[in-house]
Amino acid sequence: MSAQTNPLRSAGKPIDWGQIGSxxxxxxxxxxxxGPLLMLVNTALKTTPSFMRDxxxxxxxxxxxxxxxxxxxxxxxKYLFNSILYTVSATTLYVxxxxxxxxxxxxxxxxxxxxxxxxxxxxxxxxxALIPQFQLMLNLGLYNNPVGYILLFVVNPIGIVIxxxxxxxxxxxxxxxxxxxxxxxxxxxxxxxxxxxxxALATVIVLHAIGIWNEIIAPTIYLTSKDYYPITRGLIVFxxxxxxxxxxxxxxxxxLTFPMLVLFLFLQRYIVAGLTAGSVKG
Amino acid sequence: MNYHFGRGWxxxxxxxxxxxxxxxxxxxxxxxxxxxxxYSFTDASxxxxxxxxxxxxxxxxxxxxxxxASVDNLNALGRTLVFCFFVTVIQFGLGLFVxxxxxxxxxxxxxxxxxxxxxxxxxxxxxxxxxxxxxxPLGGPLAxxxxxxxTRSEFLGGQPVEAFAWVIVVQIWxxxxxxxxxxxxxxxxxxxxxxxxxxxxxxxxWQVFTNITWPLLTPSVNTxxxxxIIGSLQAWQLFLVLLGYRNGTQxxxxxxxxxxFGQTSGSVTSSFRQGYAAAASIVLFLLVLVIGTxxxxxxxxxxARILG
Numbered sequence: 001m002s003a004q005t006n007p008l009r010s011a012g013k014p015i016d017w018g019q020i021g022s023x024x025x026x027x028x029x030x031x032x033x034x035g036p037l038l039m040l041v042n043t044a045l046k047t048t049p050s051f052m053r054d055x056x057x058x059x060x061x062x063x064x065x066x067x068x069x070x071x072x073x074x075x076x077x078k079y080l081f082n083s084i085l086y087t088v089s090a091t092t093l094y095v096x097x098x099x100x101x102x103x104x105x106x107x108x109x110x111x112x113x114x115x116x117x118x119x120x121x122x123x124x125x126x127x128x129a130l131i132p133q134f135q136l137m138l139n140l141g142l143y144n145n146p147v148g149y150i151l152l153f154v155v156n157p158i159g160i161v162i163x164x165x166x167x168x169x170x171x172x173x174x175x176x177x178x179x180x181x182x183x184x185x186x187x188x189x190x191x192x193x194x195x196x197x198x199x200a201l202a203t204v205i206v207l208h209a210i211g212i213w214n215e216i217i218a219p220t221i222y223l224t225s226k227d228y229y230p231i232t233r234g235l236i237v238f239x240x241x242x243x244x245x246x247x248x249x250x251x252x253x254x255x256l257t258f259p260m261l262v263l264f265l266f267l268q269r270y271i272v273a274g275l276t277a278g279s280v281k282g
Numbered sequence: 283m284n285y286h287f288g289r290g291w292x293x294x295x296x297x298x299x300x301x302x303x304x305x306x307x308x309x310x311x312x313x314x315x316x317x318x319x320x321y322s323f324t325d326a327s328x329x330x331x332x333x334x335x336x337x338x339x340x341x342x343x344x345x346x347x348x349x350x351a352s353v354d355n356l357n358a359l360g361r362t363l364v365f366c367f368f369v370t371v372i373q374f375g376l377g378l379f380v381x382x383x384x385x386x387x388x389x390x391x392x393x394x395x396x397x398x399x400x401x402x403x404x405x406x407x408x409x410x411x412x413x414x415x416x417x418x419p420l421g422g423p424l425a426x427x428x429x430x431x432x433t434r435s436e437f438l439g440g441q442p443v444e445a446f447a448w449v450i451v452v453q454i455w456x457x458x459x460x461x462x463x464x465x466x467x468x469x470x471x472x473x474x475x476x477x478x479x480x481x482x483x484x485x486x487x488w489q490v491f492t493n494i495t496w497p498l499l500t501p502s503v504n505t506x507x508x509x510x511i512i513g514s515l516q517a518w519q520l521f522l523v524l525l526g527y528r529n530g531t532q533x534x535x536x537x538x539x540x541x542x543f544g545q546t547s548g549s550v551t552s553s554f555r556q557g558y559a560a561a562a563s564i565v566l567f568l569l570v571l572v573i574g575t576x577x578x579x580x581x582x583x584x585x586a587r588i589l590g
Contacts, residue, residue, distance in 0.1 A: 018487065022383045026394045029380065032455065033397050036416040039423050043415060055421040097303035104296035109285055111297075116304070119312065125574070127567035128516070128535075129314035131321050131542055131560040136314060138330050155311045160303075179286030185295045188287065214405025216519055221543055232407045236523070239411065246415060253411045257404060264403040268396060271403070275460060276467040 040257065043250035051247050066251035073242070074252050078227070079234035085146070086230055087212045090153035095205055097154065099197075102163035103189055107172065117164060120157040134221060144224045152222070153212050159204040162277045166200035167193070203277065206270040231256060318567075321560035328543065328554030341561035355537065355562070359569070362515060362534040365450060366573075369514040373454045374506055377461030382495065384462070385469045395466070399459035406456075410523025413452045414438060442530025449520050449531070456520070457513070461506050468502030469495070497588045504581045511577055515570050534569070538562045 043051060044066055045059035070076070104110045105117050133152070134143075142148025170193070178188050194201070219233040229237065235252065242248050264271075285293060322341055326334045345355050380398065384391045401409055417437035419425050428434055438445050476494045485493070496503075518535035525531050527540050542559030 019386075019388065022386060022388060025380070025383055026388075026390075030394060030397055033400070035423060036412045036455075039416050040412050055418055056423050056426055097306060100296075100299040101303035101307075104300050109296040110300055116300075120307065123307075123311055123315065125571070126312070126315040127318045127563050128538070129311055129318065130538065131326075131556045131563060132314035132317035133310065134328065134542070135321070135326065135556065136309070138328070143330075151306075151310060155307050157307070157311070176284075176286050179288075183287075185287040185292075186299065189299075210403060210405075214407070216405070216407050216522065217539065220522075221539075232405065235407050235411065246418065249411070250415060253408060253415075257408050257412070260403050260408070261400060264400055265396070267403070268399065272399075272463055272467075275463055 040250050040254050043246055044254045046247050048245055048247050066247050067255060070248050070252040070255065074238045075234060079229050079231040082228060083213060083230040086150055087209050090150045090212055091205055091209045093154045094156060094208055095201065098159050098163055098204065099189060099194065102160050103167055103193055106164045106167035120160045123157040137222065143222060144228065146228055149218065149222050149228070152218055156208050159208055162204055162274060163197065163200055165277065166197055170196055199273070203270045203274040206267050207274045318560050318563050321557055322564045324557040326557040328556050337557065341558045345558065345561055345565060358532045358534050358537045361446065361532065365533055366511060366514040368450050369453050370507070370510040373458050373461050373510055376454065377458050377506065378465050381462045381465035381469060382491065385466060399463055401456045402459055406519035406523050409452060409456045410520055414524060417448060438524055442528065445525055445528065446531045449524055452520055452524060453514070453517065461510065464506050465499065465502050468499050472498045500585050500588055504585065507577060507581065512570055512574055515573065534562065534566045538566065
């Protein structure tokens with residue numbers, strides 16, 4: 001990178017071509033990342049005739065009617081309720097079980113702790129469980145059943161690995177001291193370990209919950225009745241019916257995208273922590 | 283390790299409390315995963331109570347060597363590799379490039395980083411629908427851009443090859459941020475002393491990159507390559523949302539789903555061939571296993587050469 005001086009600049013500061021190039025790349029990419037979202041917002045604010053006439057023209061009419069219409073027609077309240085129910089209950093069940101799996105493994109309080117951990121890591125490389133899992137659910141009568149659907153998501157090996165790694169950083173003297181004071185194992189894990197591992201716990205919860213919330217294959221396979229659809233499946237159905245009415249569909253999509261993006265700003269660091277924690281062992 | 287929370291029967295408490303999680307894992311994940319191999323030798327259907335017979339290697343033979351269907355299967359397999367190749371190469375290269383740029387001391391870098399990483403939270407359905415709109419062929423934004431060049435396109439509704447290429451684009455758009463973030467965390471572990479020394483020696487940016495950044499980034503390079511390759515071999519959600527089960531665009535993951543659970547979503551079709559689909563799953567698994575092992579070996583050797 002040449003550092004020529006520009007005589008026209010008062011302080012004789014060199015033009016930093018590297019920096020200009022960097023910004024150019026970042027801005028071009030920003031357009032590619034923002035463009036689809038802006039199109040979504042703009043379309044959601046247009047009326048259908050105006051969209052048909054000129055799809056990219058600015059939404060001068062600023063119609064909010066699409067949102068009301070989509071909300072009612074898409075059966076959103078029902079689907080949203082289902083999504084929240086599945087995400088919250090499966091994540092809660094999973095996290096409680098995961099802590100009681102990860103803690104004794106990290107501490108070596110159970111025999112063959114290393115072997116157990118390996119069992120969980122192995123899952124990341126095995127064949128997809130899709131077919132036998134379906135057969136299992138079908139034969140247990142849990143097909144097209146919210147309980148069965150929730151059970152599918154009470155497992156997540158990566159979360160166990162993240163928790164084990166984090167618990168290992170907590171000094172064992174703590175266990176000793178608590179036991180001396182007469183604290184039992186269960187109470188120790190619930191009231192002392194849980195608060196201490198909050199950062200890792202938050203990461204695991206966020207990753208797991210996002211996964212369930214966005215899941216589309218499982219609801220397509222396991223849930224046939226509309227009453228049980230989560231919002232992802234609901235959107236696909238809505239697209240099937242109103243797919244040609246883009247302003248309406250865009251409004252529906254936007255209503256789900258916007259809260260996720262706001263949430264993202266708060267949760268970003270936990271997602272990043274999960275990614276990098278997962279890659280440390282790599 | 284010394285256990286402090288009691289003796290005798292109380293010594294069993296940790297194990298008893300571990301059991302539910304372990305059992306759930308065995309029943310829901312590990313067991314079914316291993317059972318895929320067993321199912322691949324049967325003619326299991328998706329119907330409750332239907333008889334299941336052993337068929338030996340018939341499913342594999344049919345999948346790989348029987349008539350038109352196996353040609354389609356092998357085409358899907360080839361497409362899976364093509365998808366993996368383009369997604370991995372572009373996502374890896376772009377992610378690295380952007381990470382190096384963002385790692386400089388630029389104003390607004392956090393905003394750009396957040397923006398590129400953002401699609402991660404949206405999931406395949408929203409990602410897919412947003413892009414379906416962006417690729418609206420009748421005067422949508424990209425159609426307008428093409429108009430400027432005097433050309434037009436049907437995008438997702440066009441030729442299979444073209445539609446397929448757009449899925450690659452959306453896949454990269456959705457996941458490049460993850461690659462970038464992993465590279466960024468790798469870049470932050472590189473001591474600034476090296477860069478300082480290089481600056482004093484008057485090294486060019488390219489020299490700095492090839493002699494300092496690239497070799498010291500080896501752990502993140504390994505992580506990203508592994509994640510990208512395995513991830514893209516198995517990914518098919520965006521195909522489901524963007525294209526549906528369309529001839530000339532299927533990848534192996536989608537084909538497994540379609541043969542196991544019927545091709546159309548919404549109305550149930552008759553083709554619930556789950557033994558056959560299990561065999562296809564094993565084929566995909568072997569593909570991931572072979573490619574994964576080879577890549578791991580190459581990466582280990584490279585790491586030993588550079589860092590060892």
